[in-house]
Amino acid sequence: MANQKSLTLVGDGQKGARIHDLVKAPANTPWAKARQQSWDASEPATVYYTPETLADGTPCSAVTVILRTKGCHWWWSSGCTFCGYFNDTRDDVTNEDLHAQWTYAKSKFDDFKDHAMVKVYTSGSLLEDREIPVPFQETVLRDCQDLGKELIVESRCEQLTEEKLAWATSINTSFAVAIGLEAYDDEVLRFHVNKGFTTKSWDRAVENLKKFNVRVKTYLMFKPPFMNEADALLHGVKWIEAVAEKSDEISVNPMNIQRGTIIDRLHRHNEYRPPWLWSLVEMIRQAHPTIHPNNTGNGGEGQVSRLIVHPTAGGRVRGAHNCGACDAEVVAAIERYAVSGELAEFEGLECDCQKAWAEEVALEHALPTPLGISKPRRGNVLDALRAP
Ligand code: SF4
Numbered sequence: 001m002a003n004q005k006s007l008t009l010v011g012d013g014q015k016g017a018r019i020h021d022l023v024k025a026p027a028n029t030p031w032a033k034a035r036q037q038s039w040d041a042s043e044p045a046t047v048y049y050t051p052e053t054l055a056d057g058t059p060c061s062a063v064t065v066i067l068r069t070k071g072c073h074w075w076w077s078s079g080c081t082f083c084g085y086f087n088d089t090r091d092d093v094t095n096e097d098l099h100a101q102w103t104y105a106k107s108k109f110d111d112f113k114d115h116a117m118v119k120v121y122t123s124g125s126l127l128e129d130r131e132i133p134v135p136f137q138e139t140v141l142r143d144c145q146d147l148g149k150e151l152i153v154e155s156r157c158e159q160l161t162e163e164k165l166a167w168a169t170s171i172n173t174s175f176a177v178a179i180g181l182e183a184y185d186d187e188v189l190r191f192h193v194n195k196g197f198t199t200k201s202w203d204r205a206v207e208n209l210k211k212f213n214v215r216v217k218t219y220l221m222f223k224p225p226f227m228n229e230a231d232a233l234l235h236g237v238k239w240i241e242a243v244a245e246k247s248d249e250i251s252v253n254p255m256n257i258q259r260g261t262i263i264d265r266l267h268r269h270n271e272y273r274p275p276w277l278w279s280l281v282e283m284i285r286q287a288h289p290t291i292h293p294n295n296t297g298n299g300g301e302g303q304v305s306r307l308i309v310h311p312t313a314g315g316r317v318r319g320a321h322n323c324g325a326c327d328a329e330v331v332a333a334i335e336r337y338a339v340s341g342e343l344a345e346f347e348g349l350e351c352d353c354q355k356a357w358a359e360e361v362a363l364e365h366a367l368p369t370p371l372g373i374s375k376p377r378r379g380n381v382l383d384a385l386r387a388p
């Protein structure tokens with residue numbers, strides 16, 4: 001009896017792998033190390049501009065500066081299950097390097113002359129002293145204040161203390177903080193995302209931000225790892241409802257699979273399908289009355305927050321996708337909704353694959369299938385099974 005094999009699904013009696021070890025393993029592989037060392041620390045990862053909307057609703061142009069940094073302190077000690085930012089960081093970036101990157105970005109866009117908004121992203125938190133030297137935090141805050149630009153920075157919750165915000169707002173009086181909350185659900189934060197903070201820390205951070213009149217942008221993740229499509233839809237709508245009143249803007253990020261992450265492993269093992277675009281349309285339809293109680297669209301009377309869904313890699317197998325034939329049209333409608341806030345953007349959208357999606361969601365509601373029943377790849381199932 002001693003050697004009897006237990007159910008393979010529950011392992012062979014050894015201690016289970018810790019999610020922490022699974023998250024960390026790829027970051028220490030030779031390919032990841034070599035990639036990190038290949039970056040030029042004096043140039044930002046990327047600088048580009050996109051159409052945006054100012055806090056008062058005026059359309060504008062925004063420059064996004066993605067800096068090459070040491071990365072996120074939570075990643076150093078553990079890390080989120082879908083975060084591939086470690087691919088873009090370098091652990092020896094100095095204060096001088098960051099200043100050189102910033103100067104590069106400013107000169108590339110002529111001191112952001114034609115752009116009213118600047119987003120500064122650091123693959124972590126700009127206001128975290130262990131990641132970003134304080135003099136550089138100050139340079140970004142001060143320059144944007146002096147140039148009269150609306151600034152958006154990203155941060156986890158624990159940096160947003162009263163003390164830190166008092167300091168930051170003494171330098172810059174008009175900025176917004178984007179927080180990657182991902183889920184308004186402690187169980188999901190802990191077991192699906194490995195986020196390292198709770199909904200309570202988000203509540204506290206938002207309270208502090210409001211105290212200092214700093215705008216709040218909340219990122220939510222649509223379909224985290226270990227979740228099926230039907231649950232993702234249920235939760236997605238619930239989380240939007242939970243954070244809407246407290247967020248000036250809600251940005252829902254449908255899962256896209258980044259190299260070397262847990263979600264990448266699940267996907268390669270055929271245990272995860274990125275979300276259907278139809279689910280995003282349905283989530284928007286269901287959440288719309290919360291955001292626009294008077295159904296007036298963006299900028300209208302009574303608007304509670306702004307809802308933005310941007311399917312990164314939309315239409316590709318590693319991003320939110322449908323059957324392949326209707327993807328471009330559905331992605332375009334979702335992106336138009338972010339600008340207009342009108343459900344009319346989805347009128348007339350139709351495709352045969354909608355039936356397959358609806359059937360899958362209905363089945364997943366009825367059956368206990370935590371990893372879902374969707375095919376993780378498009379195309380013919382037999383071909384996929386025959387593939388080496
Ligand atoms: S907190 Fe953000 S940057 Fe840090 S590991 Fe998680 S997703 Fe990545």
Ligand SMILES: [Zn+2]
Binds near residue numbers: 322324326327351
């Ligand atoms: Zn289709």
